[in-house]
Amino acid sequence: xxxxxxxxxxxxxxxAGTLPREQPLRVWGGVGTDVKCALCGDQTRPTDVEYEIExxxxxxxxxHDQCYAIWNEERDRSDGVD
Numbered sequence: 001x002x003x004x005x006x007x008x009x010x011x012x013x014x015x016a017g018t019l020p021r022e023q024p025l026r027v028w029g030g031v032g033t034d035v036k037c038a039l040c041g042d043q044t045r046p047t048d049v050e051y052e053i054e055x056x057x058x059x060x061x062x063x064h065d066q067c068y069a070i071w072n073e074e075r076d077r078s079d080g081v082d
Contacts, residue, residue, distance in 0.1 A: 001040050006067055009039055010074045020061065021075055026054040029065075039067035 001009070013019030019038065029051050032044030038061035044050040049065035063071060 001042075003066070003070070006039060006070045007074065010067075010071050013039070014074060019071060019075075020053075020055060020059070022055055022057075024053045025056045028052045028054075032064075033062075035062050037062060037064045037067050039063055039071060 010019060014021055029049060032046050032048035032050040034043050034045065035050070036043060042064070044062065044064055051063045051065065051068040052060055053063065053068070054060045
């Protein structure tokens with residue numbers, strides 16, 4: 001998935017409500033743990049950097065490092081915009 005494809009997927013997910021818009025409560029980073037990325041759908045491998053994002057609701061999502069960076073940027077950009 002290219003950077004532009006990731007960005008398009010984030011924008012679509014934010015608009016559709018399939019990706020969260022709210023501010024994370026906690027963010028953990030580490031090596032991939034073979035879980036599905038909430039954005040691209042690929043598994044995080046042990047050679048990947050993975051971010052687990054927790055929200056006040058108790059919900060959590062996991063992203064690859066590039067997917068997290070784009071999600072966070074677009075989430076901030078669209079904050080308060082419906």
